[in-house]
Amino acid sequence: MGQKKTVVLGVTGGIAAYKTATLASMLVKSNLDVQVLMTENATKFISPIVFETLTGHKCLVDTFDRNFEFNVEHVALAKLADVVMVAPATANVIGKLANGIADDMLTTTVMACRKCRKILAPAMNTEMYLNPVVQDNMKKLEGYGYEIIAPASGHLACGDAGLGKMPEPEVLYEYIYREVAFEKDLTGKKILVTAGPTQEAIDPVRYITNHSSGKMGYALARVCAARGAEVVLVTGPTAVPKPLFAKIIQVTTAKEMFEAVKEEAEDADIVCKAAAVADYRPKAVSSEKIKKADKVLSLELEKTDDILLYLGSRKKPEQFLCGFAMETENLAGNSRAKLEKKNLDMIAANSLREEGAGFQNDTNRITLITRKDEIPLPLLSKEETAVRIIDKILEEISTRR
Numbered sequence: 001m002g003q004k005k006t007v008v009l010g011v012t013g014g015i016a017a018y019k020t021a022t023l024a025s026m027l028v029k030s031n032l033d034v035q036v037l038m039t040e041n042a043t044k045f046i047s048p049i050v051f052e053t054l055t056g057h058k059c060l061v062d063t064f065d066r067n068f069e070f071n072v073e074h075v076a077l078a079k080l081a082d083v084v085m086v087a088p089a090t091a092n093v094i095g096k097l098a099n100g101i102a103d104d105m106l107t108t109t110v111m112a113c114r115k116c117r118k119i120l121a122p123a124m125n126t127e128m129y130l131n132p133v134v135q136d137n138m139k140k141l142e143g144y145g146y147e148i149i150a151p152a153s154g155h156l157a158c159g160d161a162g163l164g165k166m167p168e169p170e171v172l173y174e175y176i177y178r179e180v181a182f183e184k185d186l187t188g189k190k191i192l193v194t195a196g197p198t199q200e201a202i203d204p205v206r207y208i209t210n211h212s213s214g215k216m217g218y219a220l221a222r223v224c225a226a227r228g229a230e231v232v233l234v235t236g237p238t239a240v241p242k243p244l245f246a247k248i249i250q251v252t253t254a255k256e257m258f259e260a261v262k263e264e265a266e267d268a269d270i271v272c273k274a275a276a277v278a279d280y281r282p283k284a285v286s287s288e289k290i291k292k293a294d295k296v297l298s299l300e301l302e303k304t305d306d307i308l309l310y311l312g313s314r315k316k317p318e319q320f321l322c323g324f325a326m327e328t329e330n331l332a333g334n335s336r337a338k339l340e341k342k343n344l345d346m347i348a349a350n351s352l353r354e355e356g357a358g359f360q361n362d363t364n365r366i367t368l369i370t371r372k373d374e375i376p377l378p379l380l381s382k383e384e385t386a387v388r389i390i391d392k393i394l395e396e397i398s399t400r401r
């Protein structure tokens with residue numbers, strides 16, 4: 001994340017409060033200024049010292065608490081906040097916020113926040129959560145512009161199993177990341193991203209695939225959503241966590257990916273084809289498991305549709321098409337040839353020979369190739385690489401006008 005932004009984190013009296021410490025730590029590590037406000041009851045579940053140590057700021061509880069950083073604490077913090085999240089949010093604090101009751105530092109501050117996004121992560125027993133009063137209060141708050149994160153289902157502290165668990169810190173982090181990580185320079189744009197490998201069945205047990213992890217495409221989808229785009233992610237089978245703020249279309253084969261992409265590309269402003277699509281599939285899929293027989297087994301393979309070639313041949317003038325190339329030799333030459341052949345606007349070329357680049361890694365070293373230039377990027381995380389790819393695409397689009 002860029003320059004320091006302020007996250008006001010409200011913690012109320014629920015057992016999930018212990019998870020909020022992990023969230024605070026993740027936010028601090030992302031170079032965010034984190035100010036924690038607790039209710040009196042929250043301090044019974046977790047000591048303010050935990051948050052004070054993690055954030056370097058005094059944790060305020062009572063309306064009249066002072067840390068001497070500001071004059072009128074709740075107003076100053078409300079003005080400073082780039083985003084406010086209350087996690088966990090109890091039925092009690094939801095009720096107070098929905099009905100204008102401000103009787104401690106947390107509720108006064110949240111109510112004094114007008115300019116920034118306010119997000120609540122309710123956590124409570126299922127019956128309490130489903131209570132019509134709580135449901136009405138949450139609807140009311142949504143009407144006032146609050147964002148309510150749906151609780152997860154699972155084992156609850158009371159011994160019941162059901163709805164009401166606070167989502168994991170990683171999930172809550174994504175909501176804050178979306179608010180503060182980037183300027184919303186992709187608002188109004190639909191971006192289609194493909195990611196991961198495809199699997200082409202040989203028989204009911206075996207398939208042909210490749211080493212693609214999906215990380216590069218997923219990083220692109222996540223960054224685009226955080227920059228304000230409407231994102232559609234068409235993905236082959238991967239083990240990476242799905243980006244939260246994208247429409248996900250899960251596919252297995254090149255054919256399924258082709259069908260999904262054809263439909264979604266129609267009104268896409270930008271298409272990034274990071275998927276490693278199989279170029280060939282078995283001509284016939286055996287309906288039974290193929291048994292061992294002779295020493296040699298030959299499989300007849302047929303070509304799959306080249307999705308990118310299809311998109312390039314139908315590209316609308318205002319559309320931007322970015323392909324990906326993975327090469328083991330002649331990186332620039334082979335990639336440029338693909339750029340021409342498939343009528344792309346840009347190709348992100350990576351060499352399998354480079355240290356830290358390519359499949360499975362969390363880093364990448366790519367060269368961005370357009371018709372007029374060739375920009376080698378340094379070794380970067382896949383997230384930073386995604387940012388640079390999008391920056392370059394926006395620069396290219398702006399020079400079209």
Ligand code: CTP
Nearest residue numbers: 273274275277304305306307308323324325326
């Ligand atoms: N691609 C695609 N459909 C395919 C094969 C590839 O859309 N059936 C896309 C990939 O998503 C990627 C780009 O084409 O963006 C480059 O893929 P690559 O396999 O390197 O290119 P090919 O044209 O298949 O060339 P080769 O395998 O000979 O290197």
